[in-house]
Amino acid sequence: MAIDVHLHTRGGEKGDEILKAMDDIGLDRVVLFGVPPHRGQAEGEPAPADAHKRSADQLAALVAPDPGRLIGLAWIEPTLPDALDGVDYALGEKKLAGVKMIPNKWYPADERAQACYKKIDEHGKPMLFHTGILWGTSDTSQYCRPAFFEIMxxxxxxxxxxxHISWPWTDECLAVNGKFRSNQQGEPTSYIDITSGAPRIWKVDALRKALAYLGDTHLIYGSDSSLPGGAEYAALRxxxxxxxxxxxxxxxETIERVLHSNALRWLGIE
Ligand SMILES: [Zn+2]
Known part of the structure; x- marks a missing residue:
């Protein structure tokens, strides 16, 4: 049984249907991201004052049928005015498992983002960042280069x-993780989500290098799919x-770690 740490939600999914799809695919647990709080905002439009609360409420309801198997990461967008309250609400009141962010038009060291990290650090919860090329039609990839995450x-x-192993900057991603690894005391603090993006020829190469350089305790598996709608793609991945x-x-043994036990350690589940 595997853990898929990279599933998107759109709102409107049902927890029970996700659980059914997981059983069909052979997924023990899944990590689900909240709906982006800024979704649907046109550029320059103000977000609703309770954008994060809405997203967290939706996600908490989605994982409620089985919070052991359905693990929710609140999507926090640090540039919105309610981001800080959103962190406390999601991780405190709603007991969500951690935070997902995409640096987009802000760098990982952005002060607003760091204010959020400070809170997440106090809560002692894990995070997942999009890293590497960021699709779309704007100049957004520059914000997601691996070396910027040394701020962590x-x-x-x-x-x-x-x-995404920070594709196309997979070497840079491995180097940054090597730096965290050389400073870690005990368990890893940095992880690499091997979720696709990299075409196979790069991905196999990056996996080989990652295993040789970092060993097998830093890699976790994700599909970048959604359930139940994307079940076929999740199974293929x-x-x-x-x-x-x-x-x-x-x-x-290494495959078991990458597909399962490393994710438990990252999430803080014993
Ligand atoms: Zn994704």
Whole structure:
């Protein structure tokens, strides 16, 4: 059984239907991101004052049928005025498991983002960042370069994951994780979410290098799909990523770690 740490939600999904799809695919647990609080905002339009609360409420209701298997990461957009309250509300009152962010038109060291990290650090919860090329039609990838995430050295209680192996900057991603690894005491504080983005020829290469350089305790698996609608794609990703790990030289034990036990450690589940 695997854990998929990278699933998007659109609002309107039902927890029970997600659980059913998980059983069909062979997923033990899934990590679900809240709806982006700024979704639907035209550029320059003010977001509703309770944008984060709405997103967190929706996500908390979605995971309620089985919070052990459905794990919610609140989507926080630090540039919105209610971001800080949103962190406390999501992680405190709503007991969501952590935070997801995409640096977009702000850098990871942005003061507004750091104010959020400070709170997340106090809550001691994990984070997942989009890293690497950011799709769309604007000049957004520059904000997601791996070296910028060294800012997380200042927030040592946050176990953070860098999604997509930061493709195309996979080497930079591995180097940054190597730096965190060389400073870690005990368990890793930095993780690499191997969710696709990188075409296979790069991905297998990056996985081989990651395993050789970092060992097998930093990698976690995600599909970048959604459930139940994207179940077929989620199942395909799980099959293909298992194949790619094998091609990269991973043993059964390593595959188990990448698909399962590393994610438990990242999430703080014993
Ligand atoms: Zn994604």
């Amino acid at each position: 050295f200042h927030y040592p209680r946050i176990r953070f994951a860098m999604a 799980l099959r293909e990523d298992t194949e790619m790990l094998r091609e990269a030289g991973a043993s059964d």
